[in-house]
Amino acid sequence: MAAVDGKSVLVLGGSRGIGAAIVRRFTGDGARVTFTYAGSRDAALALAAETGATVEHTDSADRDAVIARVRDSGPLDVLVVNAGFAIFGDALEQDPDAIDRLFRVNIHAPYHASVEAARKMPDGGRIIVIGSVNGDRMPVPGMASYALSKSALQGLARGLARDFGPRGITINVVQPGPIDTDANPADGPMKELMHSFMAIKRHGRADEVAGMVAWLAGPEAGFVTGAMHTIDGAFGA
Ligand code: NDP
Numbered sequence: 763m764a765a766v767d768g769k770s771v772l773v774l775g776g777s778r779g780i781g782a783a784i785v786r787r788f789t790g791d792g793a794r795v796t797f798t799y800a801g802s803r804d805a806a807l808a809l810a811a812e813t814g815a816t817v818e819h820t821d822s823a824d825r826d827a828v829i830a831r832v833r834d835s836g837p838l839d840v841l842v843v844n845a846g847f848a849i850f851g852d853a854l855e856q857d858p859d860a861i862d863r864l865f866r867v868n869i870h871a872p873y874h875a876s877v878e879a880a881r882k883m884p885d886g887g888r889i890i891v892i893g894s895v896n897g898d899r900m901p902v903p904g905m906a907s908y909a910l911s912k913s914a915l916q917g918l919a920r921g922l923a924r925d926f927g928p929r930g931i932t933i934n935v936v937q938p939g940p941i942d943t944d945a946n947p948a949d950g951p952m953k954e955l956m957h958s959f960m961a962i963k964r965h966g967r968a969d970e971v972a973g974m975v976a977w978l979a980g981p982e983a984g985f986v987t988g989a990m991h992t993i994d995g996a997f998g999a
Pocket of ligand 1: 774821846938939
């Protein structure tokens with residue numbers, strides 16, 4: 763029996779890519795999974811039909827909707843905050859409203875979701891946030907807002923680990939390097955540059971990230987909290 767068998771899991775942003783791999787991993791391990799989507803309705807419904815997970819529309823840019831979704835899905839044994847995106851380009855030319863939306867999805871939602879989940883989470887619960895190796899290292903221009911957002915998750919985990927540690931609730935950040943998804947396809951134009959930084963010169967697979975998330979959700983990781991877990995082929999080494 764897998765460690766999460768029968769446990770209640772919410773994945774914010776699970777319709778595609780890394781989030782979908784996490785949904786597949788947890789449902790495969792016997793968990794009761796709910797996941798959210800914003801724009802990819804068809805993909806979300808197909809994944810729900812494939813896995814038996816429950817699917818809900820919740821835009822992570824909407825703070826109150828995120829809090830309500832977490833509250834209404836609880837009590838949760840495991841919360842995974844995966845929804846996130848990047849905006850590329852000259853910082854001097856970027857639309858400040860678009861940048862603020864990025865901060866709402868990538869920073870505000872992880873904070874408010876984590877706090878709301880902890881209200882009803884049983885002792886020993888797990889909160890896992892998907893950050894990025896770009897929280898540690900940003901080797902190219904045009905992605906400062908994304909780097910800021912992923913660095914912010916490090917402070918989130920360090921701080922909330924203190925708040926929730928007495929209840930045995932852990933909070934950790936998984937920091938992927940290049941992973942083959944719609945957001946960063948393995949055959950994309952940045953492939954050669956990204957691989958040049960890496961010791962293992964390939965994109966990672968979403969299921970490899972899901973494996974790390976599953977370990978953090980399990981009993982062997984009960985003493986692991988407030989920590990960053992990089993899975994990047996040594997992109998940031
Ligand atoms: P994808 O673009 O392939 O998928 C993003 C997922 O997040 C989709 O399910 C999408 O749902 C959901 N999402 C995005 N915005 C929202 C929103 N406002 N509300 C709800 N859900 C939302 O990205 P990846 O799978 O590549 O990335 C997943 C996470 O991993 C992100 O946090 C990203 O920053 C991080 N990451 C990815 C890396 C990579 O190389 N791929 C590297 C490092 C970190 P929908 O389409 O339904 O809106």
